[in-house]
Amino acid sequence: MKRIYAKEDVCIGCRLCEVHCLVQHSKSRKIIKAFKEEFPRAMARVLVEELGKTSFALQCRHCDEALCVEACMTGAMYKDEKTGAVLHDADKCIGCWMCIMVCPAGAIQRDQRKEKIASKCDLCAGQEMPVCVANCPNEAIVFEER
């Protein structure tokens, strides 16, 4: 399946991927409104890890054998059969955080807006190109089959 990959050698640590991810997952999907008017603010599902000169954008790896799916007791975390993406059904999520515990990439976060919802990359469901990839100014995030 097509996955998002980070190229740390050209990641400039600007965090524009986080900005655009947040906007994509906001109500209005308008950048200024998402930041200035929507509260609680939407969350970015990508996180730029940074240490010294090294940085890269990290988001869900959509593992073939996803530990979070196995660990999820309610079935909120599931694998989309068609696309292979690991998705999250907020209605079923009870916030036990097992997914966060088992995720080897540390790519799942607690959604701060509600008490018991996990938050993760959904590959910008329905969009041809995830917004983090489309908006990376230095092509340090790519969406491709490997």
Add this chain to the structure above:
Amino acid sequence: MSKSLLNPEFLVERDEDRCIKCQVCVRQCAFDCHSYDGDDDEVQSDSTSCAGCHRCASLCPTDAINVRRTPLEFRQNANWTADVQKAIYKQAETGGVMLTGMGSDRPYPIYWDHLVLNASQVTNPSIDPLREPMELRTYLGRKPEALKLNGNGRDVKLETQLKPQLKLEIPIMFSAMSYGSISYNACMSLARAARQIGTFWNTGEGGLHKDFYEFGPYTIVQCASGRFGVTSEYLHQGAAIEIKIGQGAKPGIGGHLPGEKVDEAISQTRMIPVGTDALSPAPHHDIYSIEDLRQLIYALKEATNYTKPVFVKIAAVHNVAAIASGIVRAGADVVCIDGIRGGTGAAPSIIRDNVGIPIELAIAAVDQRLREEGIRHEASLVAAGGFRNSADVAKAIALGADAVYIATSALVAMGCHVCQKCYTGRCNWGIATQDPYLVKRLNPDIGARRLSNLLRAWALEIKEILGGMGVNAIESLRGNRLHLRAVGLADTDMEILGVLPAGRAQ
């Protein structure tokens, strides 16, 4: 420390209605202009350190940042302008030579803008380059006196032994910029683009990093006064060797790469210890005459078994025509001339802005002199220094150049905003820096693509220009000054340029 009298050059304005406090600007400014105050949840900008490079404005996702010239006006004075006063304040505060980067920003006349090109109408047909073949390929190197052919009918063989030539798919090469003055990624972008388009990039005096050996057939290796990185292996890697005598931005001045920029990789490539300044002497200490130059030219030819053309690059100075003649007679295969608007990574601004002559006049003078002496064919002529677009290139070729070198326009293609802060090593665009955090900002994939695009675009435009003139090869334009006319130039200028005023047929 007393208060500096220097006010900020720019005013950074932030539209608070648009700013989402994402802090991209904070992370991107290497001059620490922007900062985030967590207590007040506010992004603030301090204009003092702004270089006007637009990195923040370019990356701001909401276009909330605007950079403009500081509105603080000095009392109007044609003599004591703001720039003049600021320069004096700076020197009064530091007591030093003022450094700068890029080409001169002084308003010397740009003769290109006073030269117009010809086109065919009625009496001779123009050519549509989209329908008919158009030749931009050119060869640099010494051409024979005459061609001797043997045989008859279809079975003809060339008997004359040709001297080594460089094959250029377009008459534009990348000028010398050393690894050290520009980043690894910038060099990589140039090298890849040169290979892709079929032209050449130039190592400058930085040596050739082993990673770039694969681009050897598209590389001109430079041998300058500091001899940094020059080894037999290095000479053999390149397609041609360039002896650098001078540079348009700083004629008569040596080079200086500050020790801070000399990291492990640059130290290896230049063959100097880590952290030491790389000082290139002003002259080559083994070249004090044309005869001495001849010795170096032939030493380099001998070292490479006469397989590579040897270039000699000089800055355009008052006596450029006679010097070029000497260079050709010394055995150079290509003479490169760099005009007063040529760029640099670091030069004293007083030199950059006051020494040398415009490239347009230099090309015309050199081409004319070499023709008069009957030695024009013995060397190719490459012009450099401030070529901004394809029309400048076409005009240079019509004046007599075989090809041109571009560097500033190549840097601009890679993102440079000509902020002239190259000498600080803090280039926000990842070009003129060795800071690994900043170097990453230039993705060589993007850099090479943008450079290739630029060359491709210029090539298409030059073909259109040629087609309009009714010629189908760049060789037909070369030195054909009848394709040029002058607008608004003095008689002496036109005499030197060898062009007629517009409106005059012949």
